[in-house]
Amino acid sequence: MLLPFFEWCEATTLGRVVRESLWMFPVIEAIHLVGLCVLGGSLLVVDFRLLGTGLKDSTIADLDRQARPWMLLGVAVMLSTGVPLFLSEAIKCYYNTAFWVKILTLPVALLFTLLVKERFARTATETSTSSRWVGATDLLLWFVVAAGGRWIGFS
């Protein structure tokens, strides 16, 4: 059912230009990786603090406030580089389990971070059982997205 949509994606001008270029895919994927570093770093700083480790001299709310713009920048870079990567090899992604694991987990991770973790961390000061659950769940969801992304290239 979805295959015609993926075929359409692969046939787009952007998909064709990236696919036929010698350097565009690796350059875009390198920026995708830099975006991952910014996103990953901004998530880890807060998740480690929620788990009761990391930068313990700062409160959870303070770290979250400082990390939020970097998290949003990281997400923006990942989405804007992920789409051209995807368009260039959409049919490969259609038949790729790792891609489906990643792309189905991504909205869950985004919603959890923006709606659950952000609301919790905004007012949290000290580590608690709930903060540990929020931090561990956030880490697990984003690990699955990143591992799925990495595995696309291996499978």
Ligand code: HEM
């Ligand atoms: C926002 C969260 C995202 C994360 C954490 C993420 C993570 C990753 C990682 C770790 C890689 C492997 C890079 C490498 O080792 O060279 C990757 C590659 C890739 N990502 Fe993402 N990604 C995200 C968003 C997206 C989106 C939204 C799309 C598509 C719509 C996408 C499509 C791809 C594709 C097609 C590859 C290349 C796979 C290959 O090597 O053939 N990514 N991503």
